[in-house]
Amino acid sequence: MTDEAGRVFREAWIAGVMKHHPGEPKPGYVAPWEETAEWERQAAAAVYHQIRQFAEISGGNTVKLTREQKGRFVAICWVAQIHQHFEEPKPSYVADWEALPQWQRETDSDIFEAIE
Numbered sequence: 001m002t003d004e005a006g007r008v009f010r011e012a013w014i015a016g017v018m019k020h021h022p023g024e025p026k027p028g029y030v031a032p033w034e035e036t037a038e039w040e041r042q043a044a045a046a047v048y049h050q051i052r053q054f055a056e057i058s059g060g061n062t063v064k065l066t067r068e069q070k071g072r073f074v075a076i077c078w079v080a081q082i083h084q085h086f087e088e089p090k091p092s093y094v095a096d097w098e099a100l101p102q103w104q105r106e107t108d109s110d111i112f113e114a115i116e
Contacts (some may be wrong), residue, residue: 002042002045003041003045005044005045005048005049005052006033006041006042006044006045006048007033007044008048008114008115009044009045009047009048009111009115010033010036010041010044011033011114012110012111012114012115013029013044013107013111014029014030015110015114016103016106016107016108016110016111017029017030017103017107018030019106019107019110020102020103020104020106020107020110021103021107022103039085042081042085043078043081043082043084043085046077046081047074047077047078047081047111048115050073050077051073051074051077051111051112051115051116052115054073055115055116062112062116063116067109067113068105068109070108070109070112070113070116071097071105071106071108071109071111071112072097072108073112074108074109074111074112075097075100075104075105075108076097078108079093079094079095082094
């Protein structure tokens, strides 16, 4: 179940990167699931489940959120996962929404909508 959830998240991430990233993305951004680090697999599955639980406990009303609100939710859940897996993460790994590049914001919003 965790593996499947993480794969769904990862596939949505890759699709978003391919759609929104300007130019050629870093290879790690579009690496297939099999080449994804274990911590990242765990984090992807955790955020997948957080999105699903959020949609469920809100009675399906997450559809009423704006794209930005959906993306912000993904971003903050991801930052929490970074803190769980890294004692002292690089600042760019835990950047606030406003500091994220536009392509990443759009990708996070796409991820929420794909999982929701």
